[in-house]
Amino acid sequence: MMAVMSDQTLRTLIVDDEPLARRGLRLRLAGETDIDIIGECTNGEEAVRVIAAEKPDLVFLDVQMPGLDGFGVLRRLPLSNLPMVVFVTAFDHYAIGAFEASAVDYLLKPVEEARLSQALFRVREQAQARAASEQRDQLLELLGSVTGRPELSLEDALAAGAALPDSRRPVRLAIRDGGKTVLVEETDIDWIDAAGDYMCIHAKGDTHILRGTLRELEAKLDADRFARIHRSTIVNIARVRELRPHINGEYFLTLDGGHEVKLSRSYRDQLRRFRD
Template sequence: MNTNPRGSGNERLRVLVVDDEPLARRGLELRLAAHGDVDIVGQYGDGLSAIAGLGQHRPDLVFLDVQMPGIDGFETLRRVPASEMPMVVFVTAFDHYAIRAFEASAIDYLLKPVDEGRLAQALSRARQARSEQQAGSHCAHLLGLLGELSGKPPLKLDEALRPDALEQLRREDRLAVRDGQRTIRVDLRSIRWIDAAGDYMCIHVDGDGGQARTLVLRATMRNLERQLDPRRFPRIHRSTIVNASRIIETRPHTNGECFLLLDCGQELKLSRSFRDRLPALG
């Protein structure tokens, strides 16, 4: 059923779809076909191609996957000239802390698998923003999002377009993790190590008086990996991430494995398959 039939007199909405999963792109294409005023002008599976497509097609609206290999959604946006910045609806498989920022700073966000009702709502918001001539200010909203993600005030335009802007965000001093209805913000310097326990993550941090404290959150290793700088927080085992600055000693083990001693006295195993994550031990 067309929610906005062709020929209704409304200005058409030129849309770009960016997602590294072909099935996700196809699913969104089929759902968008039900909206008669929407023209999909391009589909891309990676950030670099999407950047070229943005310059070529100059769409009104982009459905942008946040988690993509290589250049993720945020890095893709950083490389788009401010004068060419379209309206953006973020698409994500993870209902984590950034959702709050999406709600505040983007046109909308969609969780995978995409719900038809939520898609219709996102399109409605985009149409309204354009009709109220708010699309031109959307670049400022996205800059505000970058600031929100870092826990700092919104970046200015010249700051956000600096080559090292994304890198600066990854050097921030807090990790925000969505746990059910709450958001936990953790001082990165206090993290000793993180390990997985089934569907939960255990974040071991410094407590009062030097005592250990463990935060148990419903999250995934993959989710946390994507939020942390891999140079500061390398994955050393399929179920373990360590704060590299807390390592004070290494001890060889069998079959190319090592034991890492942390400054808190905890000893962790470095798996051979993850040895290259700590170049100093290569």
């Protein structure tokens, strides 16, 4: 891929609620001479204020954030002066195809240097030939894909997006496996165990390795469907077939297929969810 050099400095804002994600992206962008990082935001509300005040050229925008998420940020921005947006996501809530077709680009966490280089290539191309109407049309196409209503105006599409049940939308985990990305449906997950910054996602007889913390993943999953039963274990409630008491208030849970996981004493309050 031939390098595209921007003839302007791109004033860039990083928006992500995860400190390590912000730091990692900042470090990877440090060597790009035409990228001027003007700040970082830790949540959507802060991002709306900073974008309105600073008017950055480019925003790396996390899709999934507590409170006001990435699409919520877009809904709150003036339509006449939108920055270029590169979406950053750990989980494929939305169709990856929509990002590929409609956003400047998207990045999956953890961000890989090769993919970041590709995203910057596209950003620089658009910076050279960008028009407000083109960006408006791109965002309209993206939001039409997400809302399922491509006939809407951008204003109506953004408003319709506000009604999307994000917290109830089934998660699709995008997991890198060598040179490919495996998409795992939330409903297919049997249980998850963790060690350090890595998790084993057990789904439909396969085990997938995902980088991240159990706490972060727990926040993304449907709380009505999954239960934290140990500091290193999350289980799909529908997969539990038997409860067997152990010592000191602990339990062993038998899942479909016969696998056993331990419910620790610290999580005894979760027992009622299996008995209801």
